[in-house]
Amino acid sequence: MTSEAFSKGRAGKSAAEGAERRKIQPMDWVMMASLSVILGIFVYTSIFTREFSVNVVSVALKCPYQAYTRYSATGSVVAKSRADVGVKVAGQLVELAVEEGGLVEKGQVIALLESADAAARKDQAEARHRLAIANLEQARVDLTEERFNLARYKKLFEMGSVSRSEYKSAEAGHRKAVSVLDAADALVRAEAAALKRAEIALDNTRIRVPFGGMILKFNADIGDMMVPPGFAGGKNSSIATIADVSVLAVEVEVPESVAGEIRQGQSCVVDLDGLPDVHFTGEVDAAPLTGERPQPRPLVKVRIIESDPRIRPDTTARVSFLSRSLSVGDDVPRILVHSSVIVTDRGEPAVYLVRDERAVLKSVRTGTRFHDRVEILGGVSVGDRLIVNPPKGLKNGSRLVL
Numbered sequence: 001m002t003s004e005a006f007s008k009g010r011a012g013k014s015a016a017e018g019a020e021r022r023k024i025q026p027m028d029w030v031m032m033a034s035l036s037v038i039l040g041i042f043v044y045t046s047i048f049t050r051e052f053s054v055n056v057v058s059v060a061l062k063c064p065y066q067a068y069t070r071y072s073a074t075g076s077v078v079a080k081s082r083a084d085v086g087v088k089v090a091g092q093l094v095e096l097a098v099e100e101g102g103l104v105e106k107g108q109v110i111a112l113l114e115s116a117d118a119a120a121r122k123d124q125a126e127a128r129h130r131l132a133i134a135n136l137e138q139a140r141v142d143l144t145e146e147r148f149n150l151a152r153y154k155k156l157f158e159m160g161s162v163s164r165s166e167y168k169s170a171e172a173g174h175r176k177a178v179s180v181l182d183a184a185d186a187l188v189r190a191e192a193a194a195l196k197r198a199e200i201a202l203d204n205t206r207i208r209v210p211f212g213g214m215i216l217k218f219n220a221d222i223g224d225m226m227v228p229p230g231f232a233g234g235k236n237s238s239i240a241t242i243a244d245v246s247v248l249a250v251e252v253e254v255p256e257s258v259a260g261e262i263r264q265g266q267s268c269v270v271d272l273d274g275l276p277d278v279h280f281t282g283e284v285d286a287a288p289l290t291g292e293r294p295q296p297r298p299l300v301k302v303r304i305i306e307s308d309p310r311i312r313p314d315t316t317a318r319v320s321f322l323s324r325s326l327s328v329g330d331d332v333p334r335i336l337v338h339s340s341v342i343v344t345d346r347g348e349p350a351v352y353l354v355r356d357e358r359a360v361l362k363s364v365r366t367g368t369r370f371h372d373r374v375e376i377l378g379g380v381s382v383g384d385r386l387i388v389n390p391p392k393g394l395k396n397g398s399r400l401v402l
Contacts, residue, residue: 053401055388056354057341059380061333063279065269067370068330069320070261075252077272077304079243079313081211084219086237087113087226088204093239094222098215103309104242105212111239113226115205122198129191136184139177146170146177213244216313243313248304249285250317253297259288267325268302273316279331281305282319336373341386342366351380352387354400359387361396 091113098110153170156162219238220226229237250270254262268282282305288298302319304311341351345361353360364379380386387394 050393051399051401052359052391052394054354054359054391054394056385056402057338057388059335059337059376059382059384059386061382062336062373063269063331063333064336064368064370064373064375065279065320065322065326065330067336067373068323069269070323071254071258071321072318073252073254073300073321074316074318075250075302077311077313077315077317078249078251078301079213079245080247082213082216082241082243082313083210084238085110085207085209085240085242086229087207087239088228089113089118089201090225090227091115091118091205093220093224093226096218096222100215100217101312102215103213103245104209104215106210107208108212109206109208110215111207113205113207115202118198118202118205122195122202125191125195125198129188129195132184132188132191136181136188139181139184143174143177143181146174150174207239209242211242211244213242213246214309214312216241216243245309245311245313246307248311248313250282250302250304250319252300252302252319254288254300256298259298259300262287262300262321267322269320269322269326269331270302270304271318271320272311275310277333278310280308280311281326281331284321334367335376335380335382336370337376337380337386338388339369339372339374340389342374343390352390352394353380354385354387354402357400357402359390359394359396359398359400 093111094114095112096110097112098104098108104110150170150173153162153167157164157167218240220236220240224236226236226239262284264284264287266284266287268284270280270282272278272280282302284300285303286299286301288300300319337351342364343350343352343361345363348363349366350361350363353362362379365377367375367377369375387400
């Protein structure tokens with residue numbers, strides 16, 4: 001065998017051995033599968049088991065005006081005027097004609113005192129007045145007769161048919177009839193005055209309100225003995241407290257630091273205790289005056305524009321001072337979220353919800369923007385929890401630390 005043939009034989013053998021070595025063995029498949037699993041676990045743990053510490057807010061219905069609220073304060077509803085309705089005569093309270101919270105008109109009867117004695121005195125005065133009138137009519141008749149008699153005697157005296165003494169007697173009768181008529185007329189006026197007093201005394205047992213408004217509360221119960229104010233030994237003089245509710249306002253105290261930002265006529269929203277779903281518009285009626293001596297808690301009066309019988313004085317109210325005028329629909333509740341929860345997913349708005357301590361990317365439909373708030377028209381519901389300012393690297397399914 002020549003050296004050339006030997007060399008060719010070794011080269012062929014080496015090629016065959018190399019091909020044998022390059023052939024993938026079963027163990028190679030096992031190793032590759034293991035590497036893939038390890039790589040998958042690494043990727044999963046890097047992406048899906050990484051924990052993100054996040055801040056969360058709950059979705060709730062809010063009114064757009066809340067986005068323009070500069071400051072809020074709690075105060076109390078006050079009326080234009082209020083008064084305690086007392087009695088003018090002493091008597092026992094026998095009836096309350098209206099209910100607390102009821103609206104009344106000026107002069108309306110709201111309570112009754114025992115009036116039997118006053119009614120009897122009024123009837124007696126009325127009878128005496130009628131008798132005095134009857135006596136006056138009789139005196140007029142008598143005077144007419146005496147006047148006629150005097151004229152007749154005067155003619156007879158001039159004719160010499162009667163004596164002077166008879167004529168003088170006729171004159172005296174006439175003068176007496178005039179005096180009786182004057183006395184009867186004075187008695188009628190006196191009895192008329194007495195009747196008027198009796199009628200007033202009887203009417204005073206009917207307790208009337210001095211102006212229209214709302215009965216805030218009754219200060220006495222049926223059966224109580226009522227006396228006029230200042231009556232010796234008396235305590236109960238006020239039957240009820242009434243307020244003029246034609247103009248209502250809320251008085252609130254504000255910190256001195258924000259008093260300078262409040263201006264006359266500034267738009268406000270008033271929310272009342274007991275009426276959680278109703279918002280009333282208002283405006284600043286009395287703002288703290290600049291240049292006055294500084295006060296720790298300046299007082300602001302906010303007039304309630306709407307008139308509503310459900311608004312009662314002394315009710316606790318919360319006033320929101322707005323940075324702009326209230327627009328139509330600003331007091332309609334809707335889903336509003338802070339713009340910091342909105343992200344972009346494939347060019348569309350989305351949010352990250354919190355579900356079982358994981359982040360869930362959810363597309364949403366957005367509506368009107370109100371300052372730093374965005375209206376959500378679909379995609380989330382009230383009560384959902386959203387991630388604020390989602391951190392970099394957060395993915396759909398990421399674990400969360402709340």
